[in-house]
Amino acid sequence: MLSNWYIELQRVTLLVLATTLIGYLFGYPVVGLILGLIAYVVWTIRQMSRLESWLQHQELDKLPLSEGLWGRLFDSIYRQERDHQTAKRKLQTIINRIQQSTSALQDAVIMVESDGTLEWWNRSTEALLGFRTPVDGGQHITNLIRDPDFVEYFELGDYTTPLTLNSPINQSVALEMTITPFGNDERLITARDITHIEHLERMRKDFVANVSHELKTPLTVLIGYLETLIDYSDESDNRWLRIYHQMQSQAVRMQDLVHDLLILTRLETTEINVKEQPVNLKQLLEHLAAEARSFSNGRHEIQISAIDIEIDGCYDELSSAFSNLIFNAVKYTPEGGRVDITGYRDKTSIRVDVIDNGPGIDQKHIPHLTERFYRVDASRKSDTGGTGLGLAITKHILMRHNGHLLIESKLGYGSKFSCEFPLSVLSSGLPDPSN
Template sequence: MKHNWLGLLLRSLLPLIGCCLLLGLITGAYGWSLAAGLGAYLIWHLSQLLRLHRWLKEYQPDVPPPDGHGLWGDVFDSIYQVQRRDQRVRGRLQAVIDRVQESTAALRDAVIMLDQDGNLEWWNRAAETLIGLKTPQDSGQPISNLIRHPRFKEYFEKGNFQEPLDIPSPINDRLHLQFYVTRYGNNEQLVLVRNVTRIHQLEQMRKDFVANVSHELRTPLTVIAGYLETLLDNVEEVNPRWRRALQQMQQQASRMQNLLNDLLLLAKLETSDDPAETQPVAVDQLLQSIKSDAQALSGERNHRILLEADPRFRLRGSESELRSAFSNLIFNAVKYTPAEGEIRIRWWADGKGGHLSVQDTGIGIEAKHLPRLTERFYRVDSSRASNTGGTGLGLAIVKHVLIHHHARLDISSEPGKGSTFTCHFPVEQVVGR
């Protein structure tokens, strides 16, 4: 390419220099003739350069560059070829964009594109139906100005989009929407909004059913347990053949009562998003009380239970809910740790928030089970239920209590080496003394 440009330059200069020398031969002024010729040549180049400058300054994609000849003709032709190639590429890209917009416009789920500042750039028709976005007045507006639900504002400001957010529609409280946010490009964001009203209704029916059935079973079970207790209080008057049967019936009735109590507690936790009460809780004292109960539960198995709790930090929340969550973690450690094993309980706080860890030297859990441990009634081994007397709801209760307190649960375990359950509470939940 360099040789071509050099050849064009030489082919345009040589005739000019030849004419200047011929004019100098006639006039006898070789220097002035050559200077005048080169000056005219430079002025012509400057005029072509000014034409190019004006075209670039007033550039329009569909307007071709000016005509020219010689060296500048080749320049303008090259620019025109690049312009045509760019037009073809832009045409293909526009066709792809049009197809994407047509396909997303046909979706029942809302699709919203935000810039890096969280302002609305584009959305499909479903976003207008589900959220109430309006064209064109909402374009460029911050999405938090249009979706004013407190949970959405908190979710969007934190920027942690690993889990979706479920909230009512801002234009219709009977619609329940699920928001998925994904970052792409230069920190732009893509928001996918699904209508999960039917799923929400089914989930609410399930919760109501469990709560109602649990409540209705509680009364007859209390009556049965009461009569069994009365009979066993007068065990001398009972036929010896029935004594063992009555003891087993009382044991199973007690287990059933624990299950109903856990179901009712779980139903209560699921019906609200926040703790029943909020006050600074002395975690060190709470853990000391739970430790005493755990030592009693250990009994003859003689577990070594160690507690390290920093008394300088309290936790803002519901003491009853926190007691339920912490006791479930600690009692599980006692149940699944062999005799003479060690259980270490630790409470501390740092710049990231408050942390409670329960570490045991128990049987451990395989990695494939860890993601499902907080599901209700999930069992790593079904035979463990009868051995430990658990309800299968303990970790589900822990999960919902932590959700109420804006916290999360981390689980690490290795078969044969024990498990560690760690609750992480945000900084705003921790109160110093």
């Protein structure tokens, strides 16, 4: 099959020969040749004009009629345009269904351009965040959601943890916002109404706090009477004395549990001014190490190394957080083991490490250690005297001081619990210890 350009070349050649022959018959062959070429150029320009007009008006059903190369060109463009329109309709149908489905969601869905301007949002966004269609189109997201926490969260770029804030149009509505980057630095923002969940969480905390508070008095009375019974019991009657001691042990454990629950509830429901008092890190760790040595009673080697700096925070809370880690290391490390306590700073943070050479913890348990009442296995059972709330309390205390807990452990190789704080907790006016 001959190619299109070759066929068109034949057509031009025949036209030129024909006009030249006609010119020759009249005695002007050159004039005939020129007129033939001019006729072909005019015809070509006409075809180009028809093509330009057709493409400009986009009237797919009014395909210009032509022959040869131009006819095939019109047909090819027509088929491509028809396929394009078909694909466009299918794509638009998919987009419409996606928009309809997202519009039906009760959660707010917002698409944001790379520069932070609004591209699209669903109907729930108008109800939860007060966006107006189409007035707010093209606005920057922080012009409509001006909460400082959201602005910081949006600009920081770390979206691993959802953000909880109140609706800008209804402060009684709590929203959980997540941001997912996609495409060319664009972002998809979702906002979910968690008012009911927040209400249930407050009810849970209030219930735990109230029950724990109500248990304090009867437990105190029970422990007091048990101490009296033990003091006045006949030592020859070992059966009853053993029962009294078991009752006292469990009552004291319940009292410790109530105490820890009250502490945890207070940590979850109150705020702290971390600049309330400067805490000398070295003195605090040395004091806790001395208490740990007394608790160990010579069964462990406990070493401490800490720099002499002061950090802003609550002394009692920091003491509770560090002591939980130190006493856990002593309790779960076999006799003859070693516990190292270090307090230091580097270029980016202040850290307190508690390292032991105990039995270690399987990796699968580490993400759950700060959950309430979570116990690893038989080696960390309740008869060690713990309530299962110590690490949860430590985690919340560190969060209230802008810090976090890091856990490293391997079975048979001991454990390392680290409290990491930003340098901003350093007390103001103190010299830089690194100088």
